[in-house]
Amino acid sequence: MVDRAGRGAAPLSARALARRLARAAATLAVVFAITFLLLHLAAADPAERLDDPGIPAEQAARTRAALGLDRPLGAQFLATLGAWSRGELGVSIQHRRPVREVLAEALPGSLLLGAAALLVAYSLGPLVATGCALLPPRGQRRADALLLAAATLPRFWLGVMLVLVFHTWAGLLPASHAAAPGAAARFDLAHLVLPALALALPAAAAIARVQRAAMDDPEVEPRLALARAAGVSAPRALWRHRVRPALAPVAALAALDLPLLVSGAVVVESVFAWPGAGRVAADAVMGGDYPLALAATMLAAATVVAGGVLLDAVLPRLDPRVREGR
Amino acid sequence: MATAPRARPRRAAGTALLLAATLLAAQGCGGSGDAPGEGAAPAAETPRRGGTLVVALRGDVDSWNPYTAGQAAAANVLELLYPRLVRERFGAGEAGLVPWAARTWSFSPDRRTLTFALDPRARWSDGSPLRCEDVAFTLALQRDEALAWDGAFLKEAIEAVECPDPATAVFRFARPSSYQALDANDDALVPAAYRAVPPAKWAETRWETRAVTAGPFRIESVKPGQEAVLARDPQFWIEGRPFLDRVVFRVYPDAAAALAALEAGEVDVLDKLPPLRAKELVARGGLAVVEAPGLAYTFVGWNALDPAAYVADRRARGCAADAPCAESAADIRRLQKSHPHPVLSDPRVRRALTLATDREDIVQGVLGGYGRVGVSPIVSALGDPFDPSAALPFDPVRAAALLDEAGWSGRDPDGVRRRGSRRLELSVIADAENGARRDALDRMAASLARAGVRLTAEPLPRAEFLARARDKRFDGVISGWRAGSRIEPQAILHSDAAAGRGNNLGAWSTPESDALLDRAAAAASPAEALPLWREWQALFREEQPYTVLYEERTLVGLSPRVRGATPSPLSPYDGLEAWWIAPAAGPPR
Numbered sequence: 001m002v003d004r005a006g007r008g009a010a011p012l013s014a015r016a017l018a019r020r021l022a023r024a025a026a027t028l029a030v031v032f033a034i035t036f037l038l039l040h041l042a043a044a045d046p047a048e049r050l051d052d053p054g055i056p057a058e059q060a061a062r063t064r065a066a067l068g069l070d071r072p073l074g075a076q077f078l079a080t081l082g083a084w085s086r087g088e089l090g091v092s093i094q095h096r097r098p099v100r101e102v103l104a105e106a107l108p109g110s111l112l113l114g115a116a117a118l119l120v121a122y123s124l125g126p127l128v129a130t131g132c133a134l135l136p137p138r139g140q141r142r143a144d145a146l147l148l149a150a151a152t153l154p155r156f157w158l159g160v161m162l163v164l165v166f167h168t169w170a171g172l173l174p175a176s177h178a179a180a181p182g183a184a185a186r187f188d189l190a191h192l193v194l195p196a197l198a199l200a201l202p203a204a205a206a207i208a209r210v211q212r213a214a215m216d217d218p219e220v221e222p223r224l225a226l227a228r229a230a231g232v233s234a235p236r237a238l239w240r241h242r243v244r245p246a247l248a249p250v251a252a253l254a255a256l257d258l259p260l261l262v263s264g265a266v267v268v269e270s271v272f273a274w275p276g277a278g279r280v281a282a283d284a285v286m287g288g289d290y291p292l293a294l295a296a297t298m299l300a301a302a303t304v305v306a307g308g309v310l311l312d313a314v315l316p317r318l319d320p321r322v323r324e325g326r
Numbered sequence: 327m328a329t330a331p332r333a334r335p336r337r338a339a340g341t342a343l344l345l346a347a348t349l350l351a352a353q354g355c356g357g358s359g360d361a362p363g364e365g366a367a368p369a370a371e372t373p374r375r376g377g378t379l380v381v382a383l384r385g386d387v388d389s390w391n392p393y394t395a396g397q398a399a400a401a402n403v404l405e406l407l408y409p410r411l412v413r414e415r416f417g418a419g420e421a422g423l424v425p426w427a428a429r430t431w432s433f434s435p436d437r438r439t440l441t442f443a444l445d446p447r448a449r450w451s452d453g454s455p456l457r458c459e460d461v462a463f464t465l466a467l468q469r470d471e472a473l474a475w476d477g478a479f480l481k482e483a484i485e486a487v488e489c490p491d492p493a494t495a496v497f498r499f500a501r502p503s504s505y506q507a508l509d510a511n512d513d514a515l516v517p518a519a520y521r522a523v524p525p526a527k528w529a530e531t532r533w534e535t536r537a538v539t540a541g542p543f544r545i546e547s548v549k550p551g552q553e554a555v556l557a558r559d560p561q562f563w564i565e566g567r568p569f570l571d572r573v574v575f576r577v578y579p580d581a582a583a584a585l586a587a588l589e590a591g592e593v594d595v596l597d598k599l600p601p602l603r604a605k606e607l608v609a610r611g612g613l614a615v616v617e618a619p620g621l622a623y624t625f626v627g628w629n630a631l632d633p634a635a636y637v638a639d640r641r642a643r644g645c646a647a648d649a650p651c652a653e654s655a656a657d658i659r660r661l662q663k664s665h666p667h668p669v670l671s672d673p674r675v676r677r678a679l680t681l682a683t684d685r686e687d688i689v690q691g692v693l694g695g696y697g698r699v700g701v702s703p704i705v706s707a708l709g710d711p712f713d714p715s716a717a718l719p720f721d722p723v724r725a726a727a728l729l730d731e732a733g734w735s736g737r738d739p740d741g742v743r744r745r746g747s748r749r750l751e752l753s754v755i756a757d758a759e760n761g762a763r764r765d766a767l768d769r770m771a772a773s774l775a776r777a778g779v780r781l782t783a784e785p786l787p788r789a790e791f792l793a794r795a796r797d798k799r800f801d802g803v804i805s806g807w808r809a810g811s812r813i814e815p816q817a818i819l820h821s822d823a824a825a826g827r828g829n830n831l832g833a834w835s836t837p838e839s840d841a842l843l844d845r846a847a848a849a850a851s852p853a854e855a856l857p858l859w860r861e862w863q864a865l866f867r868e869e870q871p872y873t874v875l876y877e878e879r880t881l882v883g884l885s886p887r888v889r890g891a892t893p894s895p896l897s898p899y900d901g902l903e904a905w906w907i908a909p910a911a912g913p914p915r
Binding site: 160177184276 | 378380388474476529530547550552555576577578579582586587592787
């Protein structure tokens, strides 16, 4: 329902919520099927060994049978689907432990790194955008160019550079792992800084760019003038017509960035030897660990879908144009 | 050109009794290779006790039980915690075994029993002595189908382990063989106390919190995905060892980050150094690179069959793509006759391909010199059975003569040889992810081009590469095997291994080779097998089913403060209880 007064959006109706959740479930089901298929078609056969001649070739057949990989793909899919419906994610082929346990062990590291990166990115991004807005036009153009470059920096390269500057040259921060060798604590904040920055800086630049573009909307000035003419106070008009609509695309970005919390960033986790789920997932895909790779992918997919649902709920509150279907 | 093997004293063969040298002497000898490590202690220095060694691991230790650990990185760490009966000195066979959990061992005259006297000082970390009961429990476990240990086939000839007293373990064999001592010694011993957990539950058990170990170190703390800390075990039965207080294994999933950590002095040990980087490190100074003979060798396997024949034949026999299928060596022999490879079934051509390949250039260019020209699947690190005279030199003139003799005497304007209407063009499939092998193939192609052979590399995604290799759909395949303590060419070049999409990828075999391999495998002792292996290598020299390009070396990077390091082909941390940290190189971490 359109709230023409603009004093807040109508709450998401139960029916609309149900429809969105159903759509989310359907999306996840499709992702499940495609991931299952791709993993079995593209990943290396975990039973295949072509390095140790001492292991007889029949061993591969035995291993395949033990893993249930000797059955037709359709039967494997149905068996996996059945197990998932009972809440059983299976046993990791590489780790020989329940998938649930492997992921649970890796998740805290990813959550911590992802949360720190998002916090930095979404604090820094809007600040930079506001700062840029205060610059003269030529300065703004230069800042935009710099932001574009920063937003497209490869994170592995940025990670290596951060290590070079802050660890190798300045000796200020540790370069790897979540804690010092032999330390009692599992996580040490000093170890978090560089990987979090490697993840956050390009994201912050992207956020700043998006927000700047939104704030430069040519439709804003006439709306502001109209609001003022209608007797709306200046701060209120500014909030409603310039700042709040500019938050909408940032919120959309945030929803897309949510998977960072659970899947981390594979490259950054590897460069910084950070213990997280991204690394676990990448190893699983490379090693043909189907159960673990499937679960890690579904976890990331579920976060993306949850982000989408959340965005659907939040966006109308931020941007009146969305409510109005514009 | 092949380099000479390292000089080894020939051991009196057929020895039925092996009495070990003293453990200290054995530990001191290192035995890790022909190039003494720069990390080895200079004569003037005395080993010092104390300090923490930081080791970079490329993977995680995913289980603290050797029978449930799946990651390759885990095996070398677990060797420090779970002992074997004896330690192997690689390449020396039975004669190279040295005491570990057992102090002495001896064969009965008929080699049907092998008796180990356990070291009475050996204790598990829970304080209980290491007994024969643990040895018997380990064997039962290795055979337990619920555990499905992939080395179970090594135990087939062992009838039983008997315990006449707690300190004596007697292995009874169904028949004597060359590898009885190795068969008995594989793999780690685990305490009978582990009986409390049913084998079916082992995989899901968190062993780091309940591990009972026996060795120079014990588990102090574990942070999954990050590091594991081992501390000196005060109960360790070799007096005065280990020298180190603690060893921290830090997980570095990224090779470049691990190397950077070594260069920055944040880790002391990094194994599997890329050869070209090792060369740079040595040139730059400051870090030591210790070499040990490698077990891995890289080869180009030539197909004896028409590349389309095997799959077509399987299909005709109703076999599904990669499903098990009733297939025997007879099927392969039939195909060898009915569908030989139009070029490569001629041994003169295969020999010419090896002779025309400048393998020394590959060793220098791809391995930075850290390797040696390959000879046959019996690698030089295996010691006495390795026959250097089986090497073919780089000899383009002889190669040309052989190709002329085989009918490939015509030349096209581009220099490629021709026989009738067929050009001498071959394609070699390669795993696209393996850059070193692709480089080797490029260099090989350059050598062969000068001999009038056009060799084309066909890099493939890994899954497709494996499928094509198993299906024998190639002219040549570049791949590598890692040799073990046992000599195993029968696993890769016997006609039995060609059937069932087996490890004999190129399906080469001859009745003479099969017979030699069968006799050597059934030999009652290493001495009986030795001349058979030599004879087989002479046959391999003439037949060249593989062009063995090179043997890699094990390269371990060490910080300057590490002393006494003796990496071996079996483990980069071999003899870690004798490693120590030089005091002058900095305070202990």
